[in-house]
Amino acid sequence: MSDTTFRELPISQTTLKSIEKMGYKKPTEIQEKAIPVVMEGKDLIAQAQTGTGKTAAFGIPIVEKVNPKARKIQALVLVPTRELAIQVVKEIKDIGRSKKLFALAVYGGKSIKHQIDFLKKGKDVVIVGTPGRIRDLIERGVLDLSNVEIFVLDEADRMLDMGFIEDIEFIFEQTPKDKQTLMFSATMPPSIKRLAEKFLRPDYEMVRVKPEEVTVDRIKQIVYRVDENKQFEKLTESLKEHPETKTIIFTETKKEADQIADKLRKEGFNASAIHGDYSQAKREKVLRDFRRNQLQILVATDVAARGLDIKGVDLVMNYSLPRNVESYVHRIGRTGRAGKEGTAISIMNTQEDNLFRLIKKITKADIQFENLSDKEFTKPQSKRRFTSRRRYTRR
Template sequence: MFERFNLSEETLKALRKKGYRKPTPVQEKAVPLLLEGRDLVGQAQTGTGKTAAFGLPAVELVDPSRGEVQVLVLVPTRELAIQVAKEVGELGRERGVKVLALYGGKPVAGQVELLRRLRPQVVVGTPGRIRDLLERGVLDLSKVRFFVLDEADRMLDMGFIDDIEFIHSKTPPRKQTALFSATLPEEIRPVIKRFLRPDHGEVRIEPEKPTAEKVSQTVYRVREEELFDTFLRKLEETPFRKAIVFTQTKVEADELARRLRRAGFRAEAIHGDHSQTRRERVLRDFRRGRIDLLVATDVAARGLDISGVDAVFNYKLPLDAESYVHRIGRTGRAGREGVALSFSSDREDDRLQRVRKVAGDAFRFVNLSDRPVESGGRRPSSGGRFKKTFGGRKGKGTFGRRRSFGNPSGGG
């Protein structure tokens, strides 16, 4: 129960109003450390309750009687800024905490006026807009006591590191810092070392294993030179209205989207190098059915709220098992069945083994390569967890390059 965190009665009342009864695992681990004043690195996926994990300490920390920014939360996108500000605002409402979201795409003058009139204790913003307001001299961060980087890996992927460094330099040297990220790539380690104290706490929430009952999973192991042709053939054999194709890099996402359009598919790429306006347009077209295939990197797809995804295609298996779980979790939601088809080059069997550990018997393995499977120096037996199948099963419907799903039964 939240009572054991020794939160104020006002915050407990806010939690009851939101219907929160029991802390999530990330809240259970992170909130006590943050309330103690510790710096924190939290590794947790979207949907784990991480906003409240830093939001609860934030609203407890501030003094509502002082009209100055005491908490700064940086997020990668305007959608997330709005979402996080709403959540933190609801948590702090009973204490009289004022929260303001600041992001691009809105007139600066209006946000400057809001800053002056509202005098918020908590600001949630995107790095570009926060830097802009600092350079204009209208935002004062000299009283910040708690600095939060939310979805840090995504902000780095989108090229915000210079903005973050600039913003950080405008905050007091003595403050509490929390960094939350779904993944902890090597690129993020210097940021942790630079921004957080050496004795910072760490919280890691393991992603749930994929639900085999909801997502039909198949992995095709193919020769490297036959990867695209095999992928294209399976794409044509699989019925879907909306599907996401995952790639490893931004360059690969752009190139694959171009090749798919040449093959007759309505495909668009989305990643951190694209402008916010373009990303929003692509997502809007995808939701409305103007695009059938969204080609995305792991980081770009994180946090996107997209319903009705019928299938997920991993053009190549990801580097780590956590990303595999996150990717296929995009389909098979809200009680619907989903399909996840993955393609693994026969030169990258190490990835295959990592996914095997997390997926277990949940997926069907189809070996289309004549090269032996590398499995820690030995080839898995036919009776192992990987069932070796040659040929592969075709989907029930073939839509080819005519991207129309028709009117499936039970559809809406």
């Protein structure tokens, strides 16, 4: 946490009142670095994870810059998931409460007619939405972006992973050329840098924060290496060793999430999956139950879990390793938060040796083998290539 106070940043008294009511004491690192840059009117690319306070890093400047009395859309925020759209709108509304700012979340899985009706009222000056639904509303002629002054890409890397690039480019072209563009991304692969070069003005600034390096130190990391047909057995054994523990299990696919949650329930565990094929009502119920501790185990894909603010997670489990190091760090960072210690267990199969070596090399983490010594593990293995990214279907 920074020693700087919000009052030392270029923020009005009106907005400061709202921030104080929200319980914010001091700005996080990303807020301290990004807010002055954005308030100067510069374009920005920021590397920041979920949980760093990045929403307020662009939400506070948006509230400061837009005119709530002008009946036109002045800020647009693109996000990869419905849950993140809802969360971002709530935070922007809370920050702009003293200014009586109107903001609207638009996303698939909910009545488009209802969203169109809100847009026609002309009150909303900030729109937050998923690329697919934003494009749909533009093509229907009900979403006018010609007055947008601030354009934000939140979780930019995840949107590219999900195949939204064409939608993003289409939406970008519907906005004025002289707008301010902000990009927030958890990782900085070449595709994000290319997008920045295309969208941002040449004098854009870049800021980076990496909170996981601190968080990981408080997480006990354990790995079991088993044959693929023994993975579920090891999963249930590990869960039984951690009874009544609030747990997130990560899987690679939606189908796998459903299958594992179903098998766990048959074994007597209080578990449910969450992913994009569920209705919005079902997703919200699952998350509500998990937050209230009425559900013990949440089985999720990376995409479904991205952007979710879930506190008090004691255990994270990887049912097979993620395909890239950034995802591994992001997953295990769901525990060990707010100064507390956490545990992360990975159940890797014998085909994932090279991938795990890469994770251990880059993270430099103290990872504990439970059923295999380091010496045994370092025996020569056949080479195998792993892709750094996976492409997700558009939702």
